[in-house]
Amino acid sequence: MTNHEEMALSRRTFVKGSALAGLGAAAVGTTSLFGCAPATEGGEDLAATGEGAAPADEKIVWTHCHVNCGGACVLQCHVADDEITYVESDNTGDASFGGFQARACLRGRSIRRWINGADRLNYPMRRVAGTKRGDGQYEQISWDEALDTIAAEFKRITETYGNESVFVQECSGVEQNVMMNNPFFRLFNLCGGVVTRYGNYSNGALTFGAQPFTYGGGWGKRSYKTLEEGELVVLFGNAPCDTRMAGDGHGYDLSVAIEQKGVRVICIDPRRSEIATNHDVEWIPIMPGTDAALVAGIAHELIAADLVDVDFLHTYCVGYDEETLPEGAPANSSYYAYVMGTGYDMVEKTPAWAAAITKIPEARIIQLAHEIGEAKPCFIVQGWGPQRRTNGETAARAIALLPQLVGQVGKPSTNSGLREGNGGFELPSLPTGDNPIEVKFPNYLWPEAIRDGQKLTALNAGIQGGDALPAPIKMMINYGNNMPANQNGDINTTTDILRDESLCEFIVCYDVVMTDSANYADIILPDLTPQETWTLSTQGENNDSKGIWFGQPTTSAKFERREVYEVCADLAERLGVADEYTDGGKTREDWCRALYEEWRAENPQAPTWEEGLAMGIYKEDIEVENDTDPFIEDPEANPLETATGKIQVYAPELAEMAATWELPEGDVIMPIPAYVPGFNGPDAATEAYPLHFTGYHTKAHTHSSYANNQIIQDAHRHNVWVNPLDAEERGIKNGDTVRVFNEQGEILIEARVTDRIMPGVAAIPQGSWHSADMNGDRVDKGGCINTLTSRHCTPVAKATGQHTFIGQIAKA
Ligand SMILES: Nc1nc2c(c(=O)[nH]1)N[C@H]1C(S)=C(S)[C@@H](COP(=O)(O)OP(=O)(O)OC[C@H]3O[C@@H](n4cnc5c(=O)[nH]c(N)nc54)[C@H](O)[C@@H]3O)O[C@H]1N2
Ligand SMILES: Nc1nc2c(c(=O)[nH]1)N[C@H]1C(S)=C(S)[C@@H](COP(=O)(O)OP(=O)(O)OC[C@H]3O[C@@H](n4cnc5c(=O)[nH]c(N)nc54)[C@H](O)[C@@H]3O)O[C@H]1N2
Ligand code: SF4
Ligand SMILES: [Mo]
Numbered sequence: 001m002t003n004h005e006e007m008a009l010s011r012r013t014f015v016k017g018s019a020l021a022g023l024g025a026a027a028v029g030t031t032s033l034f035g036c037a038p039a040t041e042g043g044e045d046l047a048a049t050g051e052g053a054a055p056a057d058e059k060i061v062w063t064h065c066h067v068n069c070g071g072a073c074v075l076q077c078h079v080a081d082d083e084i085t086y087v088e089s090d091n092t093g094d095a096s097f098g099g100f101q102a103r104a105c106l107r108g109r110s111i112r113r114w115i116n117g118a119d120r121l122n123y124p125m126r127r128v129a130g131t132k133r134g135d136g137q138y139e140q141i142s143w144d145e146a147l148d149t150i151a152a153e154f155k156r157i158t159e160t161y162g163n164e165s166v167f168v169q170e171c172s173g174v175e176q177n178v179m180m181n182n183p184f185f186r187l188f189n190l191c192g193g194v195v196t197r198y199g200n201y202s203n204g205a206l207t208f209g210a211q212p213f214t215y216g217g218g219w220g221k222r223s224y225k226t227l228e229e230g231e232l233v234v235l236f237g238n239a240p241c242d243t244r245m246a247g248d249g250h251g252y253d254l255s256v257a258i259e260q261k262g263v264r265v266i267c268i269d270p271r272r273s274e275i276a277t278n279h280d281v282e283w284i285p286i287m288p289g290t291d292a293a294l295v296a297g298i299a300h301e302l303i304a305a306d307l308v309d310v311d312f313l314h315t316y317c318v319g320y321d322e323e324t325l326p327e328g329a330p331a332n333s334s335y336y337a338y339v340m341g342t343g344y345d346m347v348e349k350t351p352a353w354a355a356a357i358t359k360i361p362e363a364r365i366i367q368l369a370h371e372i373g374e375a376k377p378c379f380i381v382q383g384w385g386p387q388r389r390t391n392g393e394t395a396a397r398a399i400a401l402l403p404q405l406v407g408q409v410g411k412p413s414t415n416s417g418l419r420e421g422n423g424g425f426e427l428p429s430l431p432t433g434d435n436p437i438e439v440k441f442p443n444y445l446w447p448e449a450i451r452d453g454q455k456l457t458a459l460n461a462g463i464q465g466g467d468a469l470p471a472p473i474k475m476m477i478n479y480g481n482n483m484p485a486n487q488n489g490d491i492n493t494t495t496d497i498l499r500d501e502s503l504c505e506f507i508v509c510y511d512v513v514m515t516d517s518a519n520y521a522d523i524i525l526p527d528l529t530p531q532e533t534w535t536l537s538t539q540g541e542n543n544d545s546k547g548i549w550f551g552q553p554t555t556s557a558k559f560e561r562r563e564v565y566e567v568c569a570d571l572a573e574r575l576g577v578a579d580e581y582t583d584g585g586k587t588r589e590d591w592c593r594a595l596y597e598e599w600r601a602e603n604p605q606a607p608t609w610e611e612g613l614a615m616g617i618y619k620e621d622i623e624v625e626n627d628t629d630p631f632i633e634d635p636e637a638n639p640l641e642t643a644t645g646k647i648q649v650y651a652p653e654l655a656e657m658a659a660t661w662e663l664p665e666g667d668v669i670m671p672i673p674a675y676v677p678g679f680n681g682p683d684a685a686t687e688a689y690p691l692h693f694t695g696y697h698t699k700a701h702t703h704s705s706y707a708n709n710q711i712i713q714d715a716h717r718h719n720v721w722v723n724p725l726d727a728e729e730r731g732i733k734n735g736d737t738v739r740v741f742n743e744q745g746e747i748l749i750e751a752r753v754t755d756r757i758m759p760g761v762a763a764i765p766q767g768s769w770h771s772a773d774m775n776g777d778r779v780d781k782g783g784c785i786n787t788l789t790s791r792h793c794t795p796v797a798k799a800t801g802q803h804t805f806i807g808q809i810a811k812a
Helices: 011-022 111-115 143-161 183-189 204-209 250-261 291-304 310-316 335-340 351-358 362-374 392-405 443-451 483-487 491-499 564-574 588-600 609-615 652-660 710-715 724-729
Strands: 059-064 074-080 083-088 125-127 138-140 166-168 196-198 232-236 264-268 282-284 378-382 440-442 475-479 506-511 523-526 535-538 546-551 617-620 691-696 719-722 737-741 746-753 761-765 805-811
Touching: 059 535, 059 546, 083 111, 125 143, 143 166, 143 475, 143 506, 143 523, 143 564, 166 183, 183 564, 196 443, 204 392, 232 362, 291 335, 291 351, 291 362, 291 392, 310 392, 351 362, 378 392, 440 443, 443 491, 483 491, 535 588, 546 609, 564 588, 588 609, 609 617, 719 724, 719 737, 724 746
Parallel strands: 166 475, 196 440, 232 264, 232 378, 264 282, 475 506, 506 523, 691 761, 719 746
Antiparallel strands: 059 074, 074 083, 125 138, 125 523, 535 546, 546 617, 691 805, 719 761, 737 746, 737 805
């Protein structure tokens, strides 16, 4: 339920609305239970930032943006009459190369429009009896009734099906809020535990399916702050000016390196991202899902031109050639054999072979091989786009192989071909205690864990800590995530599963806004945002920078909104574990103080909690680490955490999985990073669905968060990118409304006809709010990409392959 028009409220009308709210005068009914923003008065509107003269009683309250964009930017909220009047960001310190300011992007600066928006949840609600999940009929209840119901359902379900049937979703919506490690875990771990997930939507294939078998973890990563004058940077599916937008983020630092250090950047991506548009950066369009083919073609040319660092590969790696294959590997299973045509498929991976698959001209592949082979140092880095595809693991491992081939990893100013590195402070989180239940499932498969339960096994679904899932999911807590009807793959299938109340018997949604996912809950709880309570964050997942932000409540809690730690304390009371849960009566503020002081015991130079609160933010200079890695200095004395202790071009663990796992048709696990197309991959287009798609993360929102701010959406519109050639064939003009459809479903969306996307491929940003009549035609007028994505996951980590799908576009 989005009400975009109502979002553009002026300060004057807003204050009036909240004064009413303060009197507790909100009408109660099934449609007026959320939203505190009256409609715009007289079309008047003010900019998202800064407005008018400051009232006399104004104060500044420091807090930070909390969403999952990798940032965690500083917000200085100007507050008067118990309302945020406008928002500034970090304007302290030095923003030049080496220094940093954690400046918020336009999303963070507009946060009061989210906090005060029409979609805001105000009261606990329950699904109206007799209606189905998805019908969207809710009625207000008291907190007591809501919490009594949740506690009673938890008891009933754990007694009937066991604690293994309770699942708490990931809470990426409140990611940058390090003190409050989802308190539901702390609560339920005191009550017998819950089934847990492994992996994540962000980098599941890379982190769980690729890097453990290559480097034994996230080894060899460095930040852009280590770049040398004029150095070559090659970005694979990494769009730092779209996805690392914080003032101390990778986008800013790479931009500064381009401008101030003359760094040369090549960007390999099916779409021309912001960094390749706004800077002197070369864009090489690539057919999505084919990075491993490009790497093989480059490897062929490196071999032909004698540019391979064979000494490096022989000293530090296993499996590049036959002589370094690990024990037990069959003959001709090395990467060299694969490239030269004596490997498993007996095809030589010439640049011409790669050109046909990647759609990059042969001459450009040859030139790229020379550029990479001759650049010392060279910084090769992938984003998470290539691995968010159905062949994600092999793509991620192939990109990581490139620096190995030229010996540009583990040395100063290089990168391991994984994502770029971060440095900074790390704070402890709210302790969750021990979970007595060891079984875990890959997080992408939660709908299947509801539907198929015990049918999910170690060999067919990557279940860990047991041979199979011991029980289906019967109770689900959705705190701070918008998975059910927005962010998870294949909304139509997922919501069918959720509508069947004989499967998952009880669902709680605990959010700040009325999302479409909330419509699948039995109970909805209204949260405070971190800006309305005590919070604490580090600099976030940014470049090398060090900061701590001390967040205080900007205003009092409005309506009946309540924050999660104390709500879980009330549940703990009902479940008989209150004293253990609160550790003898600690409040959220007490925990923030205690955890901060625990950290300060190791960092005595930092301010005390009270001093920190008075300062709002605390920053330290960082010394960027750029030494040769100990493994490179002495590989025998400092082995990597792989099975062989070396960098694994050939991974014996993957060979073992390939031999024993039950894979769906089309899925392949390879011990070397060979090119395989994957499910619905580059060879899968059909007459009915001739276009390949890619998703991406957009500037206009962080997933679905901020996507209901119409001012920002107007500035950066939600649309499907279509190449002029594909548009012409379909009679589509820029700005037309089009249907995008495939076997999963159909959306309506605006077309953007642009040569920023290669022919044959279309791109849709993820995160737009799903909006469909689910009892009717199910056509999604919100243009949410996950109406079109599939449930097919990656072969190794069983992670999301949501960037891969095929479909068709037609004029609406
Ligand atoms: N503004 C903004 N910032 C965000 C987020 C957001 O929603 N909005 N989300 C945050 C989160 S949680 C995450 S996980 C990260 C996501 O960060 P990423 O996963 O790195 O972002 P994506 O946009 O999915 O992918 C990066 C690029 O890869 C390209 N790409 C897709 N498929 C392929 C392929 O097969 N090969 C190649 N070479 N390129 C490909 C896409 O076109 C895109 O430009 O961003 C974070 N930052
Ligand atoms: N097709 C496709 N799908 C994708 C992706 C993709 O690239 N393509 N990317 C995936 C990735 S990488 C990720 S990380 C996920 C992210 O997906 P989600 O985890 O769902 O992330 P968000 O939509 O940002 O936020 C989740 C919810 O948290 C709520 N929220 C925000 N602040 C608060 C708060 O203070 N308290 C509470 N209780 N709730 C709050 C928001 O309103 C929102 O409903 O999406 C995944 N989905
Ligand atoms: S959305 Fe990300 S970049 Fe923007 S202000 Fe928030 S944390 Fe910073
Ligand atoms: Mo993510």
